[in-house]
Amino acid sequence: MIVAELKPIEEIISTIESYERVLIASCGTCVTVCMAGGEKEARELASLLRLSPSMENTEIRVVNLQRQCDREFFEAADEDAAWADAVLSMGCGAGVQFMAERYSKPVIPALNTRFIGVNRDVGYWTEVCQGCGDCVLEKTGGICPVARCSKSIFNGPCGGSSGGKCEINPDTDCAWQLIYDRLKTLGRLDRLYETIPPRDWSLSRDGGPRRIRRSDVSTEVK
């Protein structure tokens, strides 16, 4: 899922304090599950903002949207959005932008969208995927060298791997150590003799904004 976290409250206030009517829009999918932008967080944020002396003249409403990355769900927010001077979106960056396309008024992010990750424990998430567009997990024992190696190197480890940890941070596991351990468990250390060739990074961010069009599910695709 997409993992996000709430911006510092003083930063949020600085972006909305000049408005008289602010609509907070929660999102019911990824950011709810990662406890950053669901109904609970939206209501708590609203309660806190109402306490702020600099927000004394600002009226706040909350609307709970099931998803901010599909436009049909915005209908539930249309009425309140028409009332508001600005919308504070608690969606990920995608939700904020999609809302901004719909409403001709400022749509402001309440969250910092951090990464695609997994929930390892209550309140603990880690990054595992960068959406690079050409998955190599089959070659690396199910551990991603792009997202989990600080250098994203394909034939590791580098010289900065020490005691199973990465040189950038002693709390960070060396992805290539993990890959080695995993392949050893699988009895497939021979995979490490295969050199992974340079890949086509245009499938990742380097190719500019990406899009997917599926002609099999749309009759209108050109």
Place this chain on the structure above:
Amino acid sequence: MTIVLAGKSPQKARVEEILRSEGFECVTAASPRDAKELSRDFPVILLGNSAVDLFLSDDVFAFRKISGLGAGEPAVFLLDYGSDTPDYVLPLVLRRAVSTALSKRPVFILARSVRSGIPGVEKLYFDARNAGAAIIKYEELSIQRSDDICEISVSDGIYRYTLGTPLLVDCAIEEDKEAIEYAKALRIHTYGSNRINEDRWFLSPGRTSRRGVYFLDTGLIVSDRLKDTIFSIADELRRSPDAQQETRAHVDASKCAFCYTCFRVCPHAALEPDGSAAAMKVIQPLCTGCGICAAVCPAKAIGLHGIGHIGIEPGSAGKTLAFCCENSAAIAADTAFRDIDADIVRIPCGGSLDGESIAAALKTYSRVIVAVCADEACRHFDGSVRSMKQVEKIKQAVGKLGVDPGRIGFVRVSHAAPAVLRDAAGR
């Protein structure tokens, strides 16, 4: 009535015999998985066989013991348990402490939690004190070891006490690892290095965090108390489970994000996934209505029957609002707030309080107090700690808004100590 026996113990045959004499039919669970399945329909007694030993914590000290200790050097008994000291250990330690103290050696008993309520233990405390043993309850502990001395420093958060000893007696328990595997499958509450929470004072003997699952550690329970404990379990099982009308949680499946947060935090194993609804559901007989799930649910999909959203009446400046846990503070509140202008909101557990409620209360009240049980007395295990974290979070946030965080008070109280609550309110 059928009862499931899980885990291994040399006392198993005796347990079965006592249960049969009480009219129960015993079924043995073959594996943790089997126990989990059977626990849906039948009560379970998990048997464990931990070993307990008093031992000198280091070879150095053992050597010193042989080579002779200085006459004035103290002996220190350490009871460093995350939760209550197991009832088997305490009499053992107190007896040893008395005999050591009577041999003219200074004796210190350091305990993270001091407990009573064990038959005969009050007299042993008395004897130990009379013999000159000092009993110190601490919250923080550090031990520095050198060649021939052990520097121990303890603190209750206010005072710090340091002492050196060549004779540190650690009262260690070797866990029954198999029992812990069963405990995990049955989802009963564990703490520290996976100790099973079986003996908080408010639990009847053998009760665990999950209704209908009992834990009998035959290694730790004094043999002549085994029978009484089983009788007590049998009595409880014969009582109608619905005798008590309770508040219970319910999930609104249409709002549930199926995030598993409630499943992970429920101390009573009362939530389970309902695959057909793609949502969590509450196993009603297991729910105790503590409200922890409702407070943590990021989708606000969980409510409590009998209690709506924590209701806050529009207050007025100068007034105090106290969120009071009904197990402690709400009982003390009648006396504590006799002549203080305060509104009281009863909450089923500190853990049921979320940040929104605290922030919303601050909007209309000049002062908000969160009053909950002592951490180790929380009958929902970590409810008090959860409430403290919510208070800290909101204090930090309002501080950044320019609102005085001192308007929020947090206090741990006993139902029998209204003065503590009163002091907190008057501050």
